[in-house]
Amino acid sequence: MEILKKIGIRVLLLTFIILAAAFIYKRYFFSDFLKEEGHLLYMLNRSVNADYLFFSASSDYTFDTINDKDTGRVSFLTMNYCDKSIKSIAEGHHHAGVFKELIKHIPENTIEGIIVAMNLRSFCPKWLTDEKSENALQQYAAAYAPNFPLVTRLRLALKNYPIKTESELKETRAEYFKTWVLPYPFPKNNIENWCAIEKYGDWKNAKRQLADHYIKSYGFVIEKDHIRINDFDQIVELANTKNLRLIFHILPEDIEEAQILIGDSLTNLIAKNRNFMIQRYHQPQNNVWVIDNLEKVSHADFTDRDFPTEHYNQNGRTIIAKAIAQQLNAIK
C-alpha cells in the first residue's frame, strides 16, 4: 500500500510536469521549431489572409539560371493574369501525402481555395522509394500532422513515423520494378524488362541512361489503390469539409523527349494516367477542378536535360501560370 501511495504521488507530479511542459513549449518554443523544421506550416500559418494557397514542389520556384529574365514562381506569375492573391507553400520533392497534412491546418472561412500540383511522377516507384527523400518526407508529414505541439515534437524525437533503411527502400523499389504489371507484352510487361531493352547500347551510354530514367519515371499505371490516390482523395475530402475550392493542376512533363526516347508505348501510358486523374477528380459541381497542363510545355522550355523533372524556364512557368489563372477567372 505504501509503495502504491508513493508511486501515485510521483505519477501525479510527473503528469503536472508534462502538462506544464506542454504549455510552456506551445507558448514559447513551438513557433521557433516550426521555422526550423516545419517551415511550410510556419508559412501557412502566416498566409491565411490570401485568396488561394498554392501547394507545390520545386516546379513552383525552379528557373533557368542563365536565360530567365523574370525568375518569379509559378504561383507569383499566376497573379499577373488574375485578380486573386496567391501564397506559395512549396518545397522540393513534396507531394500530396505532405500537402494533405498541411491542408488540415487551414482554418475554415479564411481563404477561398487551394491550388495543388498534381505531379504524375510522384506516383512512380522511384519517387515512392527515394533514399534521399522518402524518410524526410515522412518526417515532414509527421511534423505537419495536426497534433498538440509537444506531441508533434515528441513524435519526431521518437521517430514515430515510417522509416525505412536504404536497403529496404532499394528492395521495395526493385520489387515494384519487377511486379508492377504494364499493359504490354514482354519485354514491356514491367519496368525491369523494359529497361533491359538495349535500344541505345550499353549502360554507359548517356542516352540509354536517360531512356532508363524515363521508363522508371513514367512506366506505371495509376490504380485506385495507389498510396498517392489515397492522399489526393483525402485532399478532396478535406477541401469539401473546409468548404474550399480545390484546383488541381497536372504538371507538364517532357512528353516530346519521352516520345523521341521511348515512343508511343510510354507516352500512351502517361496519357492514360493523366486521363485517370481527370476522370477521378474533375468535378466542378463539387468545387474541384483539374487543369490539364501535361502537354502544354514544349521540350525547349524544360531546364533539365539529364533527368525527367518538372523544372521549367520563364516561358514554361508562364504557360502554367496562365492556365491556372484562366481557370481561376472562369470560376469567378
Added chain:
Amino acid sequence: MLFNSVEFLFFFPVVIALYYATNYKWRWLLLLLASYVFYGSWKIEFLSLIALSTLVDFYIGKNLASTDNSKKRFRLLLVSLICNLGLLVFFKYGSFVASFTMPIMPIPEWRKDQIINFLSFDLPVGISFYTFQTMAYTIDIFKRKIKPEIHLGKFALYVSYFPQLVAGPIERFNHLQPQLLSNHKLTYENLSHGARLMLYGFFIKMVIADNIAPLVDLIFEAPLEYSLTTKWVGIFGFGWQIYADFYGYSLIAIGAARFMGVELMTNFRTPYFADSIQDFWRRWHISLSTWFRDYVFVPLGGSEINQFIWVRNVLVVFILSGLWHGANYTFIIWGTIHGVFYLIERFIKIPKRSFSKPVHWLKTYLIVSLAWLFFRASDVSNANDVLLGFHTLAIPKTLDLPMELILGFSIFIVLEFIFRKESLNLVLNRTPFFIRWSGYAIVLFFILAFSGTTNHPFIYFQF
C-alpha cells in the same frame, strides 16, 4: 524496437506489470517471450540467428560438462567458436571480405556483382553482442569456471534478455543468470533507481547525442567546406556524440533491468576524465574491454610473459577490438592508435603529480579524440580531409550550435563532473526531494522539447 520509440514506451510498462503479476517460476518464460518480441520487431528473420546461436551453445555447453575427454572438449569448444564467429564473419564482414577478394577471383563480372549484392544485407542487430556473450558462456564451461544451464528456455533467456540484448553490456553467465531466475520483489527502490537511470539515459541519448549527430554528419560529409576550427568542433563533437549515444543506451538498458531487480554491470565510468589510455579503457565500454582481457589477452599469455609477446598481445587485443566494431580499415586504425599509445604510456612513464594531472588528462583526451576521427570517418581519405584538408570555399562554412544543445550539453557536463566519483543513484539518494524533482522536471522538459529529430539510431546497433 528502439528504446527511444513509442513502441517501447508501451511495451516496457506492460512487461514490467506482467513481470510482477506473474509467479516467479514463470517469469523466465515471460521475459523470454518479451525478449523475442523485442528482437523480432526489427526483422522476424533475425530470430532464427539468435535461436541458432542459443541452440549451438546450449548443447555444446551441456556436452562439455558431461565429458572429461580433453580432445572432445576442445573439439566442442572449436565448434562453438566456429559457429559464433562464423555467424559474425558472414554477416558482419562478408561484404568487406568480398570487396577485396572478388576482383581477383576468376569468375564473370555479373557473378561478382551478384555475390557482393547478396552479401550487402542489413546487419542483424546486436549480433556482435550476443555472439560474444554466448562464446563467453562456452569458454567459461570449457575452463570449468561455471556449470552449464540445463534448461534450454532459461538459457535462451540469458542469451536474449531484452534490456541488454542489442548493445550490451555484455554480461557473464554467472553474473546475469542467477539474477534472471531470482524471485525479485516489487520494491520502490528498484523502480525509482531504474527510472532515474532511464531518464538520464534518454536525456543524454535524445538531447545530447541526437542533437550533436546532424552537426557532425555535416562536417564529415563535406569536410573541405568547413574551416579548421569547425572541423575540430566536429572531431570533438563526435567523441561526445558516441559517448552520449552509447552511454545513454547503456543507462536505459541498466535502468530497464533494474526495474526487474536485475543489476547489469556498469559499462561506463566518466571515460573523458581518464588521465591515460589504460585508464580510459577501464572506464569505456567496460563489458567489452573486460571480455577481450579475459578471453583474448589472458589466453594469449597476458602480461606474465616476455615483453615482446606482451606487446604483441596488447596490439592484437586493440586491433581485434577495432575490428569488432566493423569491417573497415578505419576501425583497425582506431584500435591501433589506442594500442600504440597504450604501449607508449607503459614504456615512457611520466610520474603523475597533482599539478601535472590536467596535462595527463588533456593528452589522453586529445589522443582519444584523434582516434575517434578514424572511427567516424567513412574511409582514410575522409579522415585525412577532416584532419588535414584545406577548405575549398572562399569563405569556409562554420556551424551554428543550437542554444538548446549548448544548454543541454552544459547540464550534461556538470552532471558528468558530479557523477565522476559517485554513481547517479548515490548522489540522488541524498539530494533533497524538492531539488531532485526540480532536476527531473528540467531533464524531462529537455527530453520532451529539445530532443534531436533527425533519424540517428543508436550507433552501436550497427556493431
